[in-house]
Amino acid sequence: MHQDTKIFLANFFQLSFLRGISRILPLITTPFLIRVIGIEKFGTLEFAKAISFYFTIFVSYGFRFSATKQVSLYKQDKNIIGQIVSSVYLLKLLIIVICFLIMIMLIVFVPKIREERIYLLCFFPVVIASSLFPTFAFQGLDKMHWLTSLNLISKVLFMASLFIFIGKPSDAFLFPILLAAVDILRLLVAFFVLYVSLTIPVRWPVWSIMKQQMKEGLHIFLSELAIMFYSRFPTIFLKFVGGSTIVAIYTLGDKIARITAGMLEPFMQALYPIAYQKITSNLEVGIQYLKYLAKSSLIVLGVIGVVYWLFADKIIWLLAHTDLPEAVEVFKIHAFLPAIVFLSKLLGIGILIPLQAGRKYTLSILLTGLIAVGLHFILVPLFQVKGAAWSIVLSEVFAVIFTCLATYKEINILKINNQLKH
Numbered sequence: 006m007h008q009d010t011k012i013f014l015a016n017f018f019q020l021s022f023l024r025g026i027s028r029i030l031p032l033i034t035t036p037f038l039i040r041v042i043g044i045e046k047f048g049t050l051e052f053a054k055a056i057s058f059y060f061t062i063f064v065s066y067g068f069r070f071s072a073t074k075q076v077s078l079y080k081q082d083k084n085i086i087g088q089i090v091s092s093v094y095l096l097k098l099l100i101i102v103i104c105f106l107i108m109i110m111l112i113v114f115v116p117k118i119r120e121e122r123i124y125l126l127c128f129f130p131v132v133i134a135s136s137l138f139p140t141f142a143f144q145g146l147d148k149m150h151w152l153t154s155l156n157l158i159s160k161v162l163f164m165a166s167l168f169i170f171i172g173k174p175s176d177a178f179l180f181p182i183l184l185a186a187v188d189i190l191r192l193l194v195a196f197f198v199l200y201v202s203l204t205i206p207v208r209w210p211v212w213s214i215m216k217q218q219m220k221e222g223l224h225i226f227l228s229e230l231a232i233m234f235y236s237r238f239p240t241i242f243l244k245f246v247g248g249s250t251i252v253a254i255y256t257l258g259d260k261i262a263r264i265t266a267g268m269l270e271p272f273m274q275a276l277y278p279i280a281y282q283k284i285t286s287n288l289e290v291g292i293q294y295l296k297y298l299a300k301s302s303l304i305v306l307g308v309i310g311v312v313y314w315l316f317a318d319k320i321i322w323l324l325a326h327t328d329l330p331e332a333v334e335v336f337k338i339h340a341f342l343p344a345i346v347f348l349s350k351l352l353g354i355g356i357l358i359p360l361q362a363g364r365k366y367t368l369s370i371l372l373t374g375l376i377a378v379g380l381h382f383i384l385v386p387l388f389q390v391k392g393a394a395w396s397i398v399l400s401e402v403f404a405v406i407f408t409c410l411a412t413y414k415e416i417n418i419l420k421i422n423n424q425l426k427h
Contacts, residue, residue, distance in 0.1 A: 067222025
């Protein structure tokens with residue numbers, strides 16, 4: 006096996022394990038929460054969580070890719086790493102202040118959001134603690150075992166705290182408080198490991214590094230923001246048009262597909278530096294490498310989609326412990342969504358961005374988001390929760406078509422340029 010493939014697989018499986026912990030946890034806690042706090046309160050939590058995710062994307066920017074790459078390049082120079090970490094944190098703190106002000110404005114001026122202000126305010130410390138966790142530093146330094154250990158311990162603590170402290174519907178607000186407490190503890194331990202155990206020095210932020218991080222992370226930030234916007238948009242839109250119960254129904258139907266699609270994120274994080282190196286070094290070799298990954302991954306995701314579609318009713322019953330036909334329909338509609346999302350991300354992050362065509366990938370995501378929002382206004386009044394599910398699928402299909410055309414065009418342009426040079 007090629008050394009690059011070994012590195013990719015090692016990083017991917019460790020990142021997947023971390024992502025798996027985060028994604029499997031809801032499969033354990035969701036049945037408990039629905040039974041104890043009820044489906045309406047569960048929908049309220051999902052609504053507040055969706056808004057909080059927007060803030061998390063803003064604070065995270067594209068640093069998970071850009072900062073990881075920069076730390077990896079200078080992993081032998083702790084002084085520069087200290088400057089990178091401090092620069093990234095200063096940027097994140099500035100964004101946190103902006104996000105908090107935006108949240109206050111939403112609470113003041115939007116009645117539906119004001120109704121759930123307690124939940125939003127309780128979730129904001131989660132945004133801060135999770136966004137400041139130095140994943141980029143540990144990954145860039147190849148210290149993935151720290152990420153694995155800290156995440157595993159924190160998830161177990163959080164799950165245990167839910168079973169201990171939440172016992173009735175009025176305890177629903179404790180969910181974000183307990184999550185914040187665990188995330189803050191995890192962050193403090195991570196800082197100790199980074200600055201004491203790994204002896205990364207504290208350095209003043211450097212303007213040139215901050216500027217570089219903002220520039221390199223821009224396209225990934227915009228694409229992730231757009232993806233998060235339209236992937237979480239149904240939760241918020243349905244809250245405004247139907248209330249918390251319909252939010253819970255959609256969330257239950259979408260949860261498994263979203264968990265599977267979320268597992269693609271570590272795949273892309275691990276793939277990006279290798280794809281960047283291969284595509285920029287030798288276009289043909291890079292494309293063949295990505296084709297191999299695409300074929301094998303799509304086969305796996307296709308099989309998973311078939312299983313989801315065939316056993317949708319049983320899977321939803323395991324989550325809710327009650328019959329929810331509408332949630333089953335949503336799940337069936339989204340059964341093959343992970344495969345569709347994977348293809349557009351592979352083309353965008355694996356090819357377009359390394360080919361310096363990140364703007365086209367960003368454009369595809371922005372257009373996809375606009376289409377998704379437009380489809381919600383058309384389909385939800387006609388088909389209710391199923392309309393929201395179809396809106397996401399149809400918009401993701403558009404993303405695949407757009408990125409395929411953009412990738413084909415960029416590769417042809419490069420081939421022509423290479424022929425002219427020779």
